[in-house]
Amino acid sequence: MPAQGLGVMPRLRYLIDRARRIDVGSVFERAREVRDQHGKAVPLVVVDMLWSAASKNVGFQDYVDYDFAMLTAAERATYMTHPVSNQLSQRYDAEPYRHIFHDKLEFNRVFDEYLRREWLEVTAGNAAELEEFTRKHGTIIAKTRMGQAGSGVKRYHAADVSDWAGFHSGLFERGEVVIEQVISQHDDLAAVCPGTVNTTRVTAFFDGQKTHILAVAQKFGRGEVSDQMSFGGFYTMLDPETGHARSAGYDSHGHVHVDHPDSGFRIADFQLPLFDEVVAFVDTVARVVPQIQYVGWDIVVGPDGPVLVEGNWGAGVYENKPSVSGIRTGNKPRYRAAIGF
Structure with missing residues (x-):
C-alpha cells in the first residue's frame, strides 16, 4: 500500500x-x-x-x-474535495507519464485496443484518407490534442461537406487532428439521452496490485456533442457496488433534474448496464500505465461491453448532493481505505 x-x-x-x-x-x-x-x-x-x-x-x-x-x-x-484530489494526483500520478493522458493523440495510441472504435490522425497529406473515413462513418468526432471538460470536441457530418480539401485543411489548421468514429451506446443509455454519448466517470486507484473503485458518476447529455456541464449536461452518483443511481441528477449551476428534460426518463431509476464488466474493464485499463495510479476513467457502455473514452490523471471530484439525494455523507472513506492518507 x-x-x-x-x-x-x-x-x-x-x-x-x-x-x-x-x-x-x-x-x-x-x-x-x-x-x-x-x-x-x-x-x-x-x-x-x-x-x-x-x-x-x-x-x-x-x-x-x-x-x-x-x-x-x-x-x-x-x-x-478538489484540493485533496489535486494533492492525490500530484503524489500518485508520476509526472513523466502524465503527457499520455494530456495528449488525446498519444492516449489513443497507447490505449488503442480499448477504444473499440476506429480513429485516425489528420496530417498534412491525408485528405483522401479523411474523406474515406468520414464517408464510411457518416458522422465523426473531431478533437484537439489538448482539451478538457469537452473543449475542443466537435461533431461533423459527411452530408454537410462539399469541399473535402477545405474540410481537411480547416481541421488541420484548427488543430482538430484526432478523428474518431462515433461510439454506439447501450440501449439503456440511449433511452435516457439518445443524442449524446453518455459517459460513466469511474474514479479509481491502482495500488500496484489491485484497482480500487472510489466513486462512480453517470453523466447525461442534452443532445450535444458532449455530456459535460458546459454543454448542458448533468450527473448523478451511482452506487459503487451495484451501479444503480443514488438520486436525481444535478450540476454545478444549481439545476436539479428529477427526470431527463428531453426524454422524461426518471434519473433515480437508472441502472448502469453491464456494471460488473465496467469494473473489470477499469481494472484492465488501469494496468496499462501503472505509473498513473489515480485516474478518472471515462467509460461508455456499448451494446457489447465497455468502451474507453479517455483517462483523466487530474481526476476531479464527483460527489453526493445532500439536498437532492438525502445522503449526507460522501466517498472520502473509500478513498482513505484504498489509498491510506
Missing part, C-alpha cells in the same frame, strides 16, 4: 497558489448562492467558506455543490 499521508509541502503550495489567485467577487457570488438555497447569511457563509478552504481543504465550489451549509462537521469530513 502507498505511504500514509499526503505531506505538508504539497498542501502548503496548493494553499499559497489559491491565495494568490483568489477571486473575492466569486467567493461572494457563491456565498449568495448558498444564502438563496439554505437561508444562511452571506457574511457567515463567506467566513465559513474561507475557514473551510484554509483548514479543511475544501474548494469554494465544493462548499456550494455538496451543500456544506447544511452539514455537520462530521458529515463534511466524509466528502472528497
